[in-house]
Amino acid sequence: MANGAFSAMWAKTAACFLMYRAEDAVAVLDADQAGKTAGDVLGYGGGVPVVGSIDEAFSLRPEVAIVGTAPMGGVLDGELRAEVIACLEAGVDVVSGLHVFVGDDPECLLALAHSGARVWDVRKVRGPFDVSKGNGCATGARTVLVVGTDCNVGKMTVTLELYRDAAERGVDAAWAATGQTGMILRERGICVDRVISDFVGGASEELVNAEGEGKDLVFVEGQGAMTHPGYAGVALGLLYGVLPDCMVLAHVAGREQLKRLEVPIQPLRELIDLHEQLMAPFKHSPVVGVTLNTSELDEAGARAAIEDASKHTGLPTTDVIRFGCASVLDAVLKHLNLP
């Protein structure tokens, strides 16, 4: 469900789903682009058709409808609301990462009462959680946290790419989803920014222990950024719940200020030192690699930005989408003495 907004920019959840789970998608709803395919619009997602109405989507027999956009204020109204209600009436389960909960909406509840459809409000956290015990992952699995210089720098994508490549190399790995889009892909996780602040560490610790069960390695999607005025508390709570064995720092090439804020992003080397210093009381947990989102640069520009960042930080650096994540994954596995 991305009506009126199907694009990588305005329908992040839809786009991420099509990047990583296109085989599970029967249709994308967007009247403005009906007749195209996901591949036409995004450059990935293959032949998944874009349809013009919810009834047309129903004809493809979906089991689940995912709210693929993030409307202003996270509210549920207008066309989207009508589409959600239509799904619930038709017995199609609804998955939503909106701030406002579908399952708290009387009209939605009425609609699903008749059909038996289910709602997963991804941001609704269950609880209670404990305060973090300060043990991180105690299952024997090693952990890698993908941290960022800002919001929207691609932490989830980096996490998934590292996980996929590690699994392809035969590492017995898992990944932990900590935000709504990741959770929709993973079908589980904890939306840590919705947890009461005292318990963010405990919730993160619980999550990483659940994902670490029987695994050798867990990649954890970071949230926020350690110097973001709005989201640093979440970022640090997550860091201390996970207590990772090493970190990867994600950045957008050329971004010098936090998105929508007049706050400078510190030099990468300083941010790396800051993260390592925050981990120092617990363990030696270095940042072992850097990722750059270079999507706004041409190939030569991208290569130059990566070389600059690598020289500045002394660390392997890549754009995981453009050039793959092998160099950074090598550094992770080497640090952890994994094959």
Place this chain on the structure above:
Amino acid sequence: MANGAFSAMWAKTAACFLMYRAEDAVAVLDADQAGKTAGDVLGYGGGVPVVGSIDEAFSLRPEVAIVGTAPMGGVLDGELRAEVIACLEAGVDVVSGLHVFVGDDPECLLALAHSGARVWDVRKVRGPFDVSKGNGCATGARTVLVVGTDCNVGKMTVTLELYRDAAERGVDAAWAATGQTGMILRERGICVDRVISDFVGGASEELVNAEGEGKDLVFVEGQGAMTHPGYAGVALGLLYGVLPDCMVLAHVAGREQLKRLEVPIQPLRELIDLHEQLMAPFKHSPVVGVTLNTSELDEAGARAAIEDASKHTGLPTTDVIRFGCASVLDAVLKHLNLP
């Protein structure tokens, strides 16, 4: 209400109230120590009598009963529960900083329905709050945040002492309460560790703007500690909501590990650098002074610990209770160019 537990260690809220607002207390409830005065038990609090039963307390005509202890798990049961219900039945308002809310307890609600007594569950946060805008205090007031090396190092006490001395010197100051004990003293504030993690910065920003209205200086009580696995997210969220103009670091002399955890406390100089580095993207906000709780040392030991810390950090250092806070307050006012 500190039945069975009236001491500075086991009834922190009661003890703090008697330290700073003894003139408002008519009695302390603790059957084990009935007949003594607060001064006998604590060394401060003067002649406030300790009484042996809630009925005896009622004979002194209290308007408000404060839950002065923090029972294990923050639950409301046993004698304390019976006393709370007796208060509510008698028309005595109840103030509670427990994790479990008096106002959610059906029996308590029934009791107050008859009498008209009111309940203030201090930890129950109202909302919704915004995400922090990253502006800190925009009223024109300067802000000082008292940060700590651990929980229970005396951040609230340091905040109050600095505030009182500043006010005595004629500075038009206020202080902001961010935890339950401080809020009971201040009769307002926000229990930041109970706010959903995404909004800790926004709640802190709102608080400091409210306290800063028409003032020249606001002292803000810190929460948790920046390297505490359980509470660092709260500490950083608060730091970035307040965006203080300078900081004071509170520590317990001789404490080398976090309380109840096997996590070392970093050297003070490193912790000072860490706090200043976290503030660097926003403003030059130095730690201008250090406070040590030296209550476990004799006077010579206290003086030696203070001299050591001052030499190590290069900053004015004091135990605010034992030796007053003048040197640290001087440094605050000098940094802020206040008289």
